[in-house]
Amino acid sequence: MKALHKLIEERVKPNFTGDGKLKRFWVVFDSLETFLFTPGHTTSKGVHVRDGIDLKRTMFLVIVAMLPALLFGTWNIGHQYYLSLGDITTADAWSAMFLDKILVGAIKVVPLIVVSYATGLGIEFIIAGINGHSINEGFLVSGMLIPLIMPVDVPLWMVAVATAFAVMIAKEVFGGTGMNILNVALTARAFLFFAYPKQMSGEIWIHNVMGSKAAGTLQMADGYTGATALGQLANTVGQPVNGEVSAGVMSMFADGGMFSFMNCFIGTIPGSVAETSALAALIGAALLIWTGIGSWRIISSFIVGGLVMGVIFNALGLNAYMTIGPVHQVVMGGFMFGAVFMATDPVSAAQTNTGKWVYGFLGGLFSIMIRVFNPAYPEGVMMAILFMNVMAPTIDHYVIEGNIRRREKRMTQAAIA
């Protein structure tokens, strides 16, 4: 490897420094070089030895934690597609048409990932070049998260616009990695939700449903629908609990129905690219909690908050939606994905340990509350987390005030003594 480094230093680097022709692309070269080689910089002031952990390794592990969700999502896209065409039914084995499903999934997912990274990194490179500092690793994770929460058939240009908006307004304007108030990936999603509401609702969750409908080739299996679980449930709001509409929707959520607990937990239901599987999110959570990168306080309190809200709604029982059991509530939709990958973003979450409990709990609580109360926002997790992002500094403020008061009390006690 020394030979490789020497080659880079002697042959490639001069093009980017001094009088090199590619000097304006120094940022690109620098980030690639530091990607390949941790520089031989030694400690200068302060400690003489440093922990081996750095931001690149941390971000890499978050991406690894997202892989189960990504891989399952890729399979699921194909699965839902063939279900919608009637080529398979829910009674078939999961491995039926396995390669076809993966292929369809990959064809949808890979362009999303490419567009997200290209747009985001492109903007970051430009801004880093203008400001004269090096690229930070923060976008490695956001760039992977954005495609995972997009609807399957979202036009690529929309993803690009949303990513550009999120990187510029939610991140760079505040100072880049480590300075953002809002979760960057969720900002991209929220941007699309508010800017293109028509395109973000309806039957865009399964590949090509709308196209097949238009062409007349749609062959949905019985009991199958193109809307998501939450979209269906939103229809019961305002309806009497035991009325016909509600009964029809609720039958889908019983065991054996399309949105049964098991289906929602494993994730074989329509939804955004990778957020349907609670199981995959939990596998990711295990890795994040074990390595200490994801806060176990936030994840656990988020889930508990959601469960508590579910119990409260069960007690209220004002419509059929509220009768869904709490555990079923939390595995539906993007709740688990949000709990594990979105709420735990360390920069936008609360930063004190006590604050994390409150932040997570309220986030989970509001997610379920927003979902059920407002049919216009079927997915409450996004809103709840963005709201808690804004509230996180306030939560931390009060925790720190507690510390300050303790100190003042010690001072007055010492003065009296």
Next chain:
Amino acid sequence: MGFQDVHLPRKSARTRNMPAPVKTRKGLDIRLKGGAHGEPHGLTAPERSSIHPTDFHGLIPRMSAKAGTEIQAGGVLFTDKKHPSIKFVSAVSGTVQEPVRGEKRRILRVDVLAGGDGAVKHSALAPETASAEEVRSAMLERGFWPMLRQRPFDVMPSPESQPRDIFVSGFDSAPLAPLAGQVLAGRMDAFRAGLSFLNALLNGGKVQLGVRAGDGTFDGVSEAEITAFDGPHPAGNVGVQIHHVRPMNKGQEVWTVGMQDVANIGEGLTSGEFVAKRTVALTGSRSQPALLQTTIGTPVSHLTADRVLMEDTRIISGNALTGSLRGEDGALGFFDQQVTCLPEGDEPLFFLTKGWLGLGFDKFSASRSFPTWLMPKGKEYDLNTNNNGEERAFVVSGQYDAVFPLDIFPVQLIKSIMVGDIDRMEKLGIYEVAPEDFALCEYVCTSKIAVQDIVRKGLDQMIEEFA
């Protein structure tokens, strides 16, 4: 976050005069290769002795002795410009050298080339009967005052101030630090005399001594109030001990003294001469570890001679977390009791092998993303000085708190220093801390931030504000 990780000793639990130890959970013991064991052995007298005015933060020295003149051991080299009654004396007899200066003619080091003999002799004091004024003026006059440090701000106390307490830490928990039993071997009488003299300064109070739970070195010492501590580094830091025994606040002043200097004060005031003994642990993977008995200010080369591989090695006066870099012609720092010799890590690391994506068996990490947690407890690491990443903004949270056993929010305090918010710094506890308390935070930092430097600047800002 509160005092949940602390069990304060209950008076009723005293058995055999040892209260239950204070347990601290937060911290990290970094296990480096090259610890010094065995018996200490004496070195020959060094060929020169040095004092670095930079070891006394904020000190502006005014030279008393002229370069080229002869001086006796105990003779005054320079004084503090702000407090001329504080004398800095020479540890050896010999010839005063031209001071080593840095930018803006700042004095970095004053050397005395050893030669000749004789020592300045003052009257002897008795530990049991010395009065506060006698001890104070003796320490100022005879060169022992610089051995004191005060909190807040971790600087030398002014001659007129009266402390609320004096704290001595009886163990050093830093990586590769020597044990109390090793450095105080044969000096317990002098140590106890030193405690008595310090007690005199407290007008009826007693010095607070923090010891490692289970360490028998200080059994029978009745001149101090002893608290046992049980926990990982930085339990040995005097700041942590103050916080758990009698926390400090705005308007209060606490003095701290190193345990070897307590013995020096004891021996020096009873004999009337300036005593500046140091047992130094030569440590680190590039050295043949040894315990060496010498004096303060001894040249590094005297300690490392024939015992250290010098090529591509960093010589540190002090420990790997808080020590100062010394060149081959450098000297031991005033307060340091170890020298750490580490390999320089100036080679670039390929990401898949030794870099950020490698397995990392050779790295010691607080994070479980490295295999450190799998290794047996006794495994020692040969760490080098590579920065292991570039400096970034704060991203990860909760990292500093895990190694910071005080009821202070470290990241918020550091951020308030960075923006210069004096009010907030006060409220968040700047009066209690010294940069060394943040050394572990700097070690574990994912974003490679220069934490100790920031804290030092914050303390300096506070000093200026209230000067």
